[in-house]
Amino acid sequence: MPESGGGGCCRCCCSFIFTSGLTALFLWLSLRTTSPACALSKFYIPLNQTKNQTTLEFELRLKNTNKDKGVYYDPINVTFFDSPNRSRSIGSSTITKFYQGHKKRATKNGTIANIDRDELPGNGSTAFFWVDLATSVRYKILMFKTKRHKIRVGAQFAVNGTIIKVYPKDIKLKSNADKIRSYCGKMGVFFANFLVLDDARFWTYADD
Numbered sequence: 120m121p122e123s124g125g126g127g128c129c130r131c132c133c134s135f136i137f138t139s140g141l142t143a144l145f146l147w148l149s150l151r152t153t154s155p156a157c158a159l160s161k162f163y164i165p166l167n168q169t170k171n172q173t174t175l176e177f178e179l180r181l182k183n184t185n186k187d188k189g190v191y192y193d194p195i196n197v198t199f200f201d202s203p204n205r206s207r208s209i210g211s212s213t214i215t216k217f218y219q220g221h222k223k224r225a226t227k228n229g230t231i232a233n234i235d236r237d238e239l240p241g242n243g244s245t246a247f248f249w250v251d252l253a254t255s256v257r258y259k260i261l262m263f264k265t266k267r268h269k270i271r272v273g274a275q276f277a278v279n280g281t282i283i284k285v286y287p288k289d290i291k292l293k294s295n296a297d298k299i300r301s302y303c304g305k306m307g308v309f310f311a312n313f314l315v316l317d318d319a320r321f322w323t324y325a326d327d
């Protein structure tokens with residue numbers, strides 16, 4: 120900036136600070152990401168059968184909560200436990216990786232076969248189960264793919280008699296870290312996203 124006089128440098132400096140402030144704010148706004156929302160929408164495990172093995176069926180709903188960013192899901196591990204303390208797993212299933220555009224919703228089915236009925240609660244009583252979902256996601260920001268972010272969420276749910284999920288609504292899967300992140304995270308995200316930018320590589324169409 121060609122400016123004569125002693126004030127020129129100072130003005131230039133101020134405008135530099137102002138511009139970098141605005142740029143940082145803009146970057147923060149455009150690089151901020153939120154985790155997808157995950158819910159268990161169906162769970163069915165017939166216990167009133169006379170066979171000694173049974174098959175579990177479930178359905179998950181996954182929603183990209185970002186207004187303008189896509190989400191690349193790695194394979195999603197879904198594991199069911201027969202009690203909330205997660206001491207014994209009933210079985211697990213993997214949902215293949217997929218891409219989800221901004222604000223899109225997805226419904227994913229899965230089944231787990233050959234579950235021993237002896238190891239499950241009786242067919243007449245209400246029982247508590249636990250579901251765990253583990254995966255990693257990368258966000259697509261304009262032409263960049265961010266680095267992988269781990270997602271691990273879960274929830275307890277009750278089932279009755281025969282055995283169908285008791286709640287009529289979807290069961291939201293939550294992370295223990297969510298509460299901490301929502302508040303302290305506000306500023307942390309700003310710095311974290313700059314680190315992400317370092318790691319981001321150019322996204323090309325040849326990639327998929």
Ligand SMILES: *[C@@H]1O[C@H](CO)[C@@H](O)[C@H](O)[C@H]1NC(C)=O
Binds near residue numbers: 166168242243280281
């Ligand atoms: C529980 O399952 C047995 C078969 O294993 C069946 O005879 C019985 O009627 C079932 N009870 C209920 C309440 O569904």
Ligand SMILES: *[C@@H]1O[C@H](CO)[C@@H](O)[C@H](O)[C@H]1NC(C)=O
Binds near residue numbers: 167168169281
């Ligand atoms: C088990 O219960 C379901 C739902 O109540 C019912 O539709 C099905 O016929 C039952 N099966 C047996 C073998 O009792």
Ligand SMILES: *[C@@H]1O[C@H](CO)[C@@H](O)[C@H](O)[C@H]1NC(C)=O
Binds near residue numbers: 171172
């Ligand atoms: C099912 O139960 C019967 C009798 O309870 C037993 O003989 C059979 O081996 C069991 N089958 C399996 C696959 O566990």
Ligand SMILES: *[C@@H]1O[C@H](CO)[C@@H](O)[C@H](O)[C@H]1NC(C)=O
Binds near residue numbers: 203
């Ligand atoms: C977990 O819970 C089940 C049922 O409530 C109980 O039988 C089991 O002992 C518990 N395990 C641990 C390690 O607490």
Ligand SMILES: *[C@@H]1O[C@H](CO)[C@@H](O)[C@H](O)[C@H]1NC(C)=O
Binds near residue numbers: 178226227228
């Ligand atoms: C999930 O399963 C239900 C019934 O089992 C079926 O109607 C639905 O089309 C399936 N959805 C997907 C995405 O496979």
Ligand SMILES: *[C@@H]1O[C@H](CO)[C@@H](O)[C@H](O)[C@H]1NC(C)=O
Binds near residue numbers: 196
């Ligand atoms: C999912 O399960 C597979 C096989 O057990 C494992 O290699 C992978 O690391 C798991 N992924 C996550 C995110 O836990």
Ligand SMILES: *[C@@H]1O[C@H](CO)[C@@H](O)[C@H](O)[C@H]1NC(C)=O
Binds near residue numbers: 243280281283284285
């Ligand atoms: C289990 O829940 C289903 C759906 O809410 C209901 O239709 C059924 O009567 C319940 N069964 C028992 C044994 O409570």
